[in-house]
Amino acid sequence: MTWREVTKNAQCLICGKGGWCGRSDDGAARCTRVSDPPAGWRLVKRNVDDGTVFRRDDELPQRSPRASGPKPAPKPAKCAKTWLTMDAVIKAAAR
Numbered sequence: 477m478t479w480r481e482v483t484k485n486a487q488c489l490i491c492g493k494g495g496w497c498g499r500s501d502d503g504a505a506r507c508t509r510v511s512d513p514p515a516g517w518r519l520v521k522r523n524v525d526d527g528t529v530f531r532r533d534d535e536l537p538q539r540s541p542r543a544s545g546p547k548p549a550p551k552p553a554k555c556a557k558t559w560l561t562m563d564a565v566i567k568a569a570a571r
């Protein structure tokens with residue numbers, strides 16, 4: 477894993493600062509200021525002198541992010557369709 481130091485243009489994903497912390501090429505974040513994972517992140521490793529390593533909570537090792545978890549079910553549109561159908565029936569009956 478390669479670490480790159482954060483810059484003002486690519487700030488730390490954890491504390492939002494533009495220096496001292498690091499970002500890895502595979503999406504992990506290493507923060508030298510924050511030791512507790514923020515919402516949506518989990519703690520991977522706490523280094524004594526090199527910051528704390530975090531990874532995104534929804535990121536599973538050796539799996540693509542798309543493969544994680546079932547897809548949310550589409551919202552049912554039956555209700556609206558039923559009403560439209562009934563409306564059409566009423567209109568047809570009124571003729």
Ligand SMILES: [Zn+2]
Nearest residue numbers: 488491497507
């Ligand atoms: Zn940081």
